[in-house]
Amino acid sequence: MAQPGDPRRLYRLVQEGRLRALQEELQAAGGCPGPAGDTLLHCAARHGHRDVLAYLAEAWGMDIEATNRDYKRPLHEAASMGHRDCVRYLLGRGAAVDCLKKADWTPLMMACTRKNLGVIQELVEHGANPLLKNKDGWNSFHIASREGDPLILQYLLTVCPDAWKTESKIRRTPLHTAAMHGHLEAVKVLLKRCQYEPDYGDNCGVTPLMDAIQCGHIDVARLLLDEHGEGHTSTIQTLLSLGADINSKDEKNRSALHLACAGQHLACAKFLLQSGLKDSEDVTGTLAQQLPRRADVLQGSGHSAMT
Incomplete structure (x- = not known):
């Protein structure tokens, strides 16, 4: 005792x-x-x-x-x-x-690992610097992007507008991190209030879109495609060269072809078909070929291969 x-x-x-x-x-x-x-x-x-x-x-x-x-x-x-x-x-x-x-973490960085805006505000109001980086090159905004709370991201951008202009030692941005973890609302904030380049790659050439697709976050990938437009055939090529499974699907049984067709991305849809991806139904019974808004989206893009 x-x-x-x-x-x-x-x-x-x-x-x-x-x-x-x-x-x-x-x-x-x-x-x-x-x-x-x-x-x-x-x-x-x-x-x-x-x-x-x-x-x-x-x-x-x-x-x-x-x-x-x-x-x-x-x-x-x-x-x-x-x-x-x-x-x-x-x-x-x-x-x-x-x-x-250890590893150069500040109390503000620690607070950003939790979705507690009040604690973050307390620290910032007492002079905490959101721009300080830890040994991996992450600042507090980057850490908050991993947790994905849009209110915290909005607050940090309000008190420190340049907080988003950061990358880790391997050149990964907060947008990479939010996309990889599937934080849709956080990605919306980052796209609206920050000026990230659409195809900015880390040291391995991986872009936020690649992160979203590789991790199965189709909604995030669709948002990134809609925001940054077409021209992502090279992204898909890179993903496949890195070993990504062209037949992978999300929790709603949607394939990359559903994503490309829903976003009206002809070049992407054509490349996926030519790479051997077959059309299939999602959980609602919808085929990718039913998603284009324009009748000509799939013309000449291997439409017969989808049926």
């Missing part, structure tokens, strides 16, 4: 938010042990116990800038777990808003 003052018991009391019991334990022990990893402040911030956090910082004078083995500070913990009251308290006591943990 853990004895009074035992670090394991102290951490359990902090985790459970039992402030009175913690006060008694610390007073009996004559202070707080100094664990090599997380401090009690880290634990309180991680679990969102502002009262415990305040007691430890004020009554015992614990260092709010203490770091653990990953160089995380209590502010990183509070931000990553979405505890706005703890974030506000730590910032109010002078915590460094853009402190770095």
Whole structure:
């Protein structure tokens, strides 16, 4: 059984938010042990116990800038777990808003891994810089694009209009990331408020459209095609050369041919047919050949191969 003052018991009391019991334990022990990893402040911030956090910082004078083995500070913990009251308290006591943990992650970057606009606003209003990058070249806007919350993206673009002008060390943009993860509403925001080049490729030549198609996000791919127009036959060629399955379908049993026909992309439809893709019904029983709005879209494009 853990004895009074035992670090394991102290951490359990902090985790459970039992402030009175913690006060008694610390007073009996004559202070707080100094664990090599997380401090009690880290634990309180991680679990969102502002009262415990305040007691430890004020009554015992614990260092709010203490770091653990990953160089995380209590502010990183509070931000990553979405505890706005703890974030506000730590910032109010002078915590460094853009402190770095291992791999150069700031508290704002950590907050952007969660869909918690309030915490992000708190950090930005206290001076957090959305343009800082981690070791992989991602800034906070890039990280937010991976999570795909359109309100957070809109907010970051409002407070920092140039946040979208970024790419990772392998030249991937926030649009690549949002498309790969299938965040349709996020992609809409990026296309409306940012000026991404239609065929911007990463170090491997992969474009956002390729990411969307390879990951089966047909709605996102259709949006990118509609936004950027035709001329994506070369994209399809590249995908096939990279080993993409021409016969792959999404959850609605739609093929790439459905996408091309629905978007009225004659060149793409023709290339897919010439590459051996056969028409088939989606879950509603609709064939790709039924989707073109113009009668001439499939003329001369191998229409007979579709039936």
